[in-house]
Amino acid sequence: MDTAEKIIIFCFLLPAVCCRDFSISLQEKIKALSGSCVIIKCRFEIQEHYDKDLTERATGQWFRDGSDVNNNLVFNSSTLSQKSFMKGNITGKLKDKDCTTVFHYLGTNHSGQYYFRIEGEAGLKYTYTKTSVSIHVIDSPPKPTVQLYVDQKEVQDQEEVLEVLEGSSVSLRCSAETLCSSPPPTLTWSSTPRIPLRESSRREELISDLNFSATHRQHRVTFTCTITYQLQDQNKTAQDSITVHVQYAPKISPSSSCTRTDVTVCFCEADGNPSPELEWHLSGRPVTNSSNTFISEERLSSTGLRSSITLHQSLTHTSTLQCVSRNIHGNASQLFQLPSSVACLNQLSVLIGAVVVVALVVIMMCVIIYTCVR
Numbered sequence: 001m002d003t004a005e006k007i008i009i010f011c012f013l014l015p016a017v018c019c020r021d022f023s024i025s026l027q028e029k030i031k032a033l034s035g036s037c038v039i040i041k042c043r044f045e046i047q048e049h050y051d052k053d054l055t056e057r058a059t060g061q062w063f064r065d066g067s068d069v070n071n072n073l074v075f076n077s078s079t080l081s082q083k084s085f086m087k088g089n090i091t092g093k094l095k096d097k098d099c100t101t102v103f104h105y106l107g108t109n110h111s112g113q114y115y116f117r118i119e120g121e122a123g124l125k126y127t128y129t130k131t132s133v134s135i136h137v138i139d140s141p142p143k144p145t146v147q148l149y150v151d152q153k154e155v156q157d158q159e160e161v162l163e164v165l166e167g168s169s170v171s172l173r174c175s176a177e178t179l180c181s182s183p184p185p186t187l188t189w190s191s192t193p194r195i196p197l198r199e200s201s202r203r204e205e206l207i208s209d210l211n212f213s214a215t216h217r218q219h220r221v222t223f224t225c226t227i228t229y230q231l232q233d234q235n236k237t238a239q240d241s242i243t244v245h246v247q248y249a250p251k252i253s254p255s256s257s258c259t260r261t262d263v264t265v266c267f268c269e270a271d272g273n274p275s276p277e278l279e280w281h282l283s284g285r286p287v288t289n290s291s292n293t294f295i296s297e298e299r300l301s302s303t304g305l306r307s308s309i310t311l312h313q314s315l316t317h318t319s320t321l322q323c324v325s326r327n328i329h330g331n332a333s334q335l336f337q338l339p340s341s342v343a344c345l346n347q348l349s350v351l352i353g354a355v356v357v358v359a360l361v362v363i364m365m366c367v368i369i370y371t372c373v374r
Contacts, residue, residue, distance in 0.1 A: 020048045024099075024116060024128040032106050032137045035231040037180040040133055042092065042099035044118060046126065053124035058094040061117040062086065062101065067127045074114075075103070086110065094118065102180070111137045141238045144176035144187065144227050148242070164214045165329070166248035172210040174225035174240070185229045192222045219246040219273060219303065249330030250276035256323060258336050264311040266336050268323035271304045278307040281322040311338075 024044040032038035046054060059078040064085075066072035074085040077094075087105050092098030099116055113134050117127040148155040148162050149171040155162070164170055174187050187208040189199050195217065201208040210223065224241040250272035258266040270276050280287040280295060287293050287309065294310040307323070321336040 020045060022046055022126050022128065024131050026116070026131055026133040029134045029136065031142070031177075031179060032110075032135055033141055033179045033181065033229060033231075033236065034106060034108055034137050034139050035233060035236070036106060036229060037088075037102055037104045037182065038106055038135055038137075039180050040101045040103075040114070040135075042101060042116060042133075044097050044099050044116065044128065046097070046118070046124065050120065050124045053120040053122045054095055054097070054118075055121055056095055058118060058120040058124070060090050060094055060099050060101070061119065063115045063117065063127070064112040067115055067117070067129050072115075075101075106135075106137050108137045108139065111135060141179060141185070141227055141229055141236055142177045143238045144174050144225050144240045146223070146225050146240050146242045147173045147175070149173065162242060163245045163247060166214050166216055166246050168214045170212055170214045170218075170244070172223055172225075172242065174208045174210070176206045176227045176238075178206045179229070181229050181231075183230055185227050188226050188228065190224045190226065192224070195221065214244070214246045216246055216248040216251065216271070216273070218244055219248070220244075245273065247273045247329060250325035250327055250332045252323065252325055252332045252334045256334055256336075258321070258338060260338075263313065264338055265308060266311070266321060266323075266338075267306065267308050268325075268334065269300065269304065269306045270323075270325035270332065271301075272325065272327045272329070273303045274327050275299075275303050275305060276325045276327040278305055279324045279326075280307070280309045281324055282311075283319045284322075 022045065024042065026040065026042055030038055030040065059076065061073060061077070062075040063072040064074045075088065076084060077090045086103045088101060088103035090099060090101045092100035099118070103110070113132045115127060115129055115132045117125075119125050148164075150164055151169050152171070172189075174189070176185070176187060178185060185206065187201060187206060189197050189208065189210050191197060197210060198212065199208055199210045206227075208225065210225075212218065220243060222241050222243045224239050226237050226239045229236045250270045253269035253271065256266075256268045258264060266280075268278060268280075270278055278297065280293075282293075287295065289295055292312045296308050298306045298308075300306050305325075309321070311319075311321070319338065321338055322333055323336065324333045325331060
């Protein structure tokens, strides 16, 4: 292989070094928000013998959907931006082959295919028609994405409803695709029903983390992450929501109690997820329906259950009554103080005594009044 062939092969393999030609580097597609801005990252290359013509006086132009100067020119850095179809400026230094450009106040009519042209001294005039960038202007920002982490591990195959165990360390991470905006967009959290939230944000990555220890109070709470763009004429937002289901052991309501009339009736309410079962224990033994006891149940919600038991007087003298609630995560119980017949008799005696006293007072007053009248 002679020297000439080696040079040809070398130039073929390394065109940027010794066979430099016109080329440009652009993103293929860019999304922009209506009413906001767009940044086009752009770098270009020229043939080597035009390097002397690329000076500080070089200008850049942008064409849309074609390269005809009369019909497709939408921006020229040598003229005032206010007179151009696109309002903006080239932020890169053209002398350094940096054609990065920002356009402001976009509308849906600005969507299209954009081509760049460089003009320098002498004969440097070239339109890069082989490579373009597609700008798509949208009315609403893209939705953020919420990811679930339990005990610092990401939950895969997430569904709209998330199941976590009470006591677990939960983190909801909201991340969003950012579009050009000034000021930059923000992420915020809210919940339904409303509960105090602690969150941390990283603006440079537009990531917001919501951290909490799961309790039954977060069961069926919907957490919403909102991205907000502050534009001149209005704010534009997008949201993503997720509902957390917390699984927890049963909890017996403090309102559970007993009352006594002719019979003793006790109520027991329990809440748990999964929904718990309720049992009554009389003197340590499970109770079922019989001639002396009657048990009924009522479903209060998807997690709540209420049970009532009716006891005849013969069972309440020396017995202890307990409500026991169970599910797969644990159990809870409550011991009831049964109203005794002795207590009821004492209450009746007090009542009768009060009635007698009142009657005697009334009689004495009547006698006094009668005597005075006489």
